Amino acid sequence: MYKILDGKKVASEIKKEIAEEVAILKSGGKKIPHLAAILVGNNGSSESYVAYKVKDCEEVGFKSTLIRFGSEIGENVLLEKIAELNNDPDVDGFIVQLPLPQHISENKVIEAIDPRKDADGFHPVNIGNMVIGLPGYLPATPYGIVELLKRYGIETSGKNCVVIGRSNIVGRPVSILLSQKGMDATVTVVHSRTKNIKDIICQADIIIAAIGSPGFVTEEMVKEGAVVIDVGATRINSPDTKSGFKLVGDVDFERVAPKCSYITPVPGGVGPMTRVSLLRNTIIAAKRN
Numbered sequence: 567m568y569k570i571l572d573g574k575k576v577a578s579e580i581k582k583e584i585a586e587e588v589a590i591l592k593s594g595g596k597k598i599p600h601l602a603a604i605l606v607g608n609n610g611s612s613e614s615y616v617a618y619k620v621k622d623c624e625e626v627g628f629k630s631t632l633i634r635f636g637s638e639i640g641e642n643v644l645l646e647k648i649a650e651l652n653n654d655p656d657v658d659g660f661i662v663q664l665p666l667p668q669h670i671s672e673n674k675v676i677e678a679i680d681p682r683k684d685a686d687g688f689h690p691v692n693i694g695n696m697v698i699g700l701p702g703y704l705p706a707t708p709y710g711i712v713e714l715l716k717r718y719g720i721e722t723s724g725k726n727c728v729v730i731g732r733s734n735i736v737g738r739p740v741s742i743l744l745s746q747k748g749m750d751a752t753v754t755v756v757h758s759r760t761k762n763i764k765d766i767i768c769q770a771d772i773i774i775a776a777i778g779s780p781g782f783v784t785e786e787m788v789k790e791g792a793v794v795i796d797v798g799a800t801r802i803n804s805p806d807t808k809s810g811f812k813l814v815g816d817v818d819f820e821r822v823a824p825k826c827s828y829i830t831p832v833p834g835g836v837g838p839m840t841r842v843s844l845l846r847n848t849i850i851a852a853k854r855n
């Protein structure tokens with residue numbers, strides 16, 4: 567019988583730990599950590615992610631600020647706001663929720679963030695530090711995945727790990743973290759141009775699915791006893807929920823789960839771990855800056 571990797575439960579334990587750290591900072595007369603988020607436009611998924619991030623901050627006792635812009639704002643206005651947050655001593659860390667409207671360069675925006683305040687760990691300086699194993703802020707989703715594996719005591723050393731997807735914010739960085747000393751996995755990254763993708767995924771002891779294609783991973787791709795981490799969170803319309811939509815993962819959970827030793831659900835798996843990683847980066851920033 568497979569076991570669920572309960573990201574929601576683990577995230578809630580980590581939030582308790584962070585709340586205790588905040589209480590210690592407070593009682594020592596230190597400033598409480600402050601995370602700011604910039605949201606451009608009104609993409610439904612981004613709206614709900616940011617709302618959750620604000621709620622998380624309240625839960626652990628952080629200060630949070632949400633800055634909203636309409637989708638038509640000029641790139642310059644956004645870059646000016648970023649410069650302002652870089653220079654605001656009260657803000658320890660901030661994020662710019664992605665995706666951004668087409669006319670704004672995501673790379674330019676990410677590069678404008680002071681790496682010391684880059685709570686998402688997306689800045690090239692932080693990515694570079696991660697690659698060579700120096701301290702810095704780790705990208706939130708990969709950090710969350712690694713923490714989830716650790717907290718469940720899942721062995722990664724010498725394991726065959728297949729990462730599906732090569733995005734800058736999940737696939738590529740998680741492949742780097744898993745191959746690093748201490749994690750010691752043998753990592754293969756597969757993507758849309760990979761030949762015989764099914765044969766490669768079949769050999770994985772650990773599968774990280776991060777392509778954003780609902781139900782992509784089917785049971786014939788999964789080895790008996792594999793650990794499956796589903797990063798997918800595609801919003802689809804659903805008559806069964808109050809909101810009128812539901813989140814679906816990259817894994818065909820019903821069919822794949824019976825073959826697994828461990829598997830993450832969607833929702834309640836990777837998502838809460840991503841959010842808690844952002845809090846972790848923010849408290850590190852607050853202590854450092």
Ligand code: GUN
Nearest residue numbers: 661662663664665686706
């Ligand atoms: N869009 C999807 N995931 C993320 C994330 O982790 N951070 C930001 N800023 N935008 C996202």
